[in-house]
Amino acid sequence: MAFSRAARLAGVVFGVVPLAFILFMSSGYLAAKADARLLDVEGQAGTLLEQILSSVRVVQSFAAESFLVKKYDAYLDQLQRLGKWRSVVRGLELSISYCILNLTYSVACKWLYCDMLGVAHSKYSLVRKPINCAGQPRSWINRVPTIDVRGNKGEKLWDSQTGEKVNASIEVRNLTFSYPSRPDHKTLDDVSFVLEAGKVTALVGASGSGKSTIASLLLRYYDPLPAQGGKSSGGIFLAKRDIRDLNLPWLRSQIGIIAQDPQLFTASIFENVAYGLSGTPWELPTSESEPNYQERLADAKIRVEYALKQAQAWDFVCKLPEGMDTRIKGGRTGVLSGGQRQRIAAARALVRKPRILLLDEGTSALDAETEQRMMAAVHEEQAQSGMTTM
Incomplete structure (x- = not known):
């Protein structure tokens, strides 16, 4: 047709x-x-x-x-x-x-x-x-952030590559703070105390009393700047320097944090722990084209293995099908138990050799014996590096 x-x-x-x-x-x-x-x-x-x-x-x-x-x-x-x-x-x-x-x-x-x-x-x-x-x-x-996380301004108090002990004392001075979402509620009200360098200091208080807020302010998630009505004031000082005057990436590279409810990534156990090396001189290379890729990768594996042993995680990691290369699910759930996830998070914090270690109820999911062994490793690290622990 x-x-x-x-x-x-x-x-x-x-x-x-x-x-x-x-x-x-x-x-x-x-x-x-x-x-x-x-x-x-x-x-x-x-x-x-x-x-x-x-x-x-x-x-x-x-x-x-x-x-x-x-x-x-x-x-x-x-x-x-x-x-x-x-x-x-x-x-x-x-x-x-x-x-x-x-x-x-x-x-x-x-x-x-x-x-x-x-x-x-x-x-x-x-x-x-x-x-x-x-x-x-x-x-x-194009909005300019209040806290510039990518800026390179600010002072670096010491070289991260040196293993020498440093005076990482922390002073919280007349700290009053309100969260932006609750400007009329004082989470902290004229709080002052000192964390002595190289020692363990415990903050004890009821839920909602501001313990985690102090950790957030030390990490500069927020700044205690005056807000409406003067609700926020005071400051936090590291080695007698206001942390707002310090280089932010450098400051965070000096701190390791172990949280009560750790957040892991969908990646191998090795990669999850090696993320703790970010911002340090031993950062994990992301591409094989980077200089000295094999040497840096081998060095990272040695550091990760040692950190897993410090965190009392090495024994159960070795029993997994692929050891450190076993892939785990991200978020706050998955095949690992709460205690195992907390130990992986502890290894992630310890692998960076922090000058300051924050445990926000970071051993709550561990049994007494495991907690005791892990804290013994923390005290040993303290004795070697002069780490300040809160």
């Missing part, structure tokens, strides 16, 4: 159908292969990003921003390469499609010309909408 109604148009269509079929099958196979790899890498990147955002306190505590940005960038580089390949395949598919369409349309362009103009005009409004919507997010992105 096609040849009887429009012989020229039918001849054009049927002449290219066999070739188009072969090309479509080939490009479809390549596209499916590229899509599978693309979705896999995209899933890994999305999982990492979701865990970074849900574990932002952990990331900040261990000064892991730069390390995790590099790791996320590596995923994006893979996606870019795969995307380019997928674009070539997609371009081939579209070229075939439009070749057939244009051959067909060339016969009937007289009738289609006005319709194509209408389609182009309708797409113009779709382009304008995202351009108009881009203004508000840009203003959020």
